[in-house]
Amino acid sequence: MYIALISAECAPIAKAGGLGDFVLGLARELVRCGETVEIVLPYYDVLDIAPLADLQVVYEQLRVPFHNEWITCRVFGGKLTEVNCLFIDPQSVHGLFQRRRIYGEQDDAERFAFFARAVLEFMLQSGRQPDILHCNDWQTGLIPVLLYEVYQALGMNRTRVCYTLHNLGYQGRVSETILRQVGLDPQRVMTADRLRDSQDGRLANLLQGGIVYSNFVNTVSPRYAWEIQHTEQGMGLQPLLNTYAHKFGGVLNGIDEEIWNPELDPLIPTNFGVETLPRKALNRQALRSRLGLQTVDKPIMAIVTRLDYQKGVDLIAHGIHDTLAHGGQIVLLGTALDPAIAAQFAQLKQDTAANPDCHLELGYDETLAHLIYAGADLMLIPSRYEPCGLTQMIAMKYGVVPVVRRAGGLADTVFDANYSDQPFELRNGYVFDELTAAGLESALRRALGLWHGYPEYFWQLRVNGMRSDLSWRRPAQRYLAIYAQLRATV
Ligand SMILES: Nc1ncnc2c1ncn2[C@@H]1O[C@H](COP(=O)(O)OP(=O)(O)O[C@H]2O[C@H](CO)[C@@H](O)[C@H](O)[C@H]2O)[C@@H](O)[C@H]1O
Known part of the structure; x- marks a missing residue:
């Protein structure tokens, strides 16, 4: 099967968060299963080309219609380990992908709408007919719309x-001008059952368009699939997701165990596994020295995240104070795009600067992230x-015990040490329900208490987590089954 994975991110060359990990992890597993995979991305100026082999121009003079003009693009090809990647490089006066970052620009909608049209134009002009276009998030929502409305009539009817x-x-709620720019007729597609946003009828909703026009839609855990159909987590899309329940499901993500494997990880000072778990202490020490934390008999509570409303930033701030007050150390690595959140954490960093048990690192740092997973408790x-x-x-x-809110995929993967109905060997963390300080404290203090009071039991929780199958093997089989079902309709 020939699968084109289209995305705004891919780890490690253009990663802002988990989407990047998803794309690389799934692609590599599909290649291992013998499938032909191409990842297609914009050619960002911030693209880290170092891990790419054989990077070269593979297509010149790709002319893409956009907003009453033709934009000429080059397409680069290269290999990221065993996966082929393609990069669309528009020669436009607006420097669409020359912004020193992946997202966060005022014209993001226009940038990715252009990308969507360019991907299909490239497929058409280069004679590619992927069996499956696997699109991701709002940035690629126009691809199924354009495929159906424009490119099928031009011959792309097997994809x-x-x-x-x-x-x-993030749904990509944009002005309908964007639709005209990519060559769609707003009169035709700006209807309630196509792209018109249900909350603001003047706007087009690109995620909604993707849901309506795709042959199959999924989200990344069974629990989140349920939540967005049946609770306000659907953020306005519940009715639509229920209408399309017959082509909707949840497939839990995996992690790439070649990249995230403490036994092999080249980015950590000391490799370790279940049998050599005591060696994790050397990484804890390295983490303390790197960040200037004191050496004391306390566990390190880590936070590695995009600092975003979604991630419960107020509870993160509360959790930092509560951990410090109850016998723990804190290491935070976080990026904030929102200026108010960035200011809140800059202040918190200043307030805790003199505390030898606390270090907040505001920024994105892949290598430090590996050291944190290796050293934290x-x-x-x-x-x-x-x-x-x-x-x-x-x-x-990495033998780190998670303390999580019971939401989406967290509920599908973390099982409470005390209250889960899972057998003991599957319990691997601490879970709370209420999105309140008290809710968080209930789990956090149990976790800290266990570390201090019952080290053998804490050790067992670490081991249970390390032994769970979190690889891409099972999820990739699920995607292959979905692809096969879709191909059967050709
Ligand atoms: N400051 C920083 N420095 C270095 N590394 C950092 C970092 N901040 C985050 N990371 C890394 O980025 C990834 C984040 O993973 P998440 O699952 O939290 O993703 P995110 O919410 O971005 O993605 C969305 O997509 C993914 C994939 O489907 C879903 O799992 C998730 O629920 C959904 O919100 C991890 O690899 C983490 O180590």
Whole structure:
């Protein structure tokens, strides 16, 4: 099967968060299963080309219609380990992907709408007919719309679309001008059952368009799939997701165990596994020295995250204070796009600067993230909503016990040490329900108490997490079954 994975991110070359991990992890597993995979991304100026082999121009003079003009693009090809990647590089006066970052620009909608049109134009002009276009999030929502409305009539009628929703908090609600720019007729597609936004009828909703026009839609955990159909977590899309329940499901993500594996990880000072778990202490020490924390008999509570409303930033701040007050150390690595959140954490960093048990690192740092997973004992994830969540899974692989809110994929992967109905060997963390300070404290203090009072039991929780199967093997089989079902309709 020939699968094109279309995305705004891919780890480690263009990663802002979990979407990047998803794309690389799934692609690599599909290649291992013998499938032909191409990842298609914009050619960002911030693309880290170092891990790419054989990077070269593979297509010149790709002319893409956009907003009454033709934009000429080059397409680069390269290999990221065993996976082929393609990069669309528009020669436009607006420097669409020359912004020193992946997202956060005022014209993001226009940038990714252009990308959507360019991907299909490239497929058409280069004679590609993928069996499956696997699109992700709002940035690629126009691809199934354009395929159906424009490109099928031009001959691309064997291709089917699988569309994965990683985050309903970002739906791509945009002016209908964008539709005209990519060559769609707003009169035709701006209807309630197509792209017209249900909350603001003047806007087009690109995520909604992707859901309506794709052959199959999924999100990244069974629990989040249920939540967005049946609770306000659907953020306005509940009726639509119920209408399309027959082509909707939840597939839990995996993690790439070649990248996230404490036994092999080249980015950590000391490798370790279940049998050599005491060696984790050397990483804890390295983490303390790197960040200037004192050496004391306290567990390290880590937080590695985008600092975003979704992640429960107020509870993160509360959790920092509560951990410090109850015998723990704190290490936070976080990026904030929102200026108010950035200011809140800059202040918190200043307020805790003199505390030898606390270090807040505001920024994005892949290498430090690996050291944190290797050295930490606990990880705090108090999300408001969490489609899947990779940090709890990575944490568990590194013998870190997660403390999480019962939401989305966190509920599907973390089982409470005291209250879960799972057998003991599957219990791997601490879970709370209420999105309140008291809710968080109930789990956090049990976790800290266990570390201080019952080290053998805490050790067992670490081991349970390390032994769980969080790989891409099972999820990739689920996607292959979905693709096969879609191909059967050709
Ligand atoms: N400051 C920083 N420095 C270095 N590394 C950092 C970092 N901040 C985050 N990371 C890394 O980025 C990834 C984040 O994973 P999450 O699952 O939390 O993703 P996110 O919410 O971005 O993605 C969305 O998509 C994913 C994939 O489907 C879903 O799991 C998730 O629920 C959904 O919100 C992890 O690999 C983490 O280590």
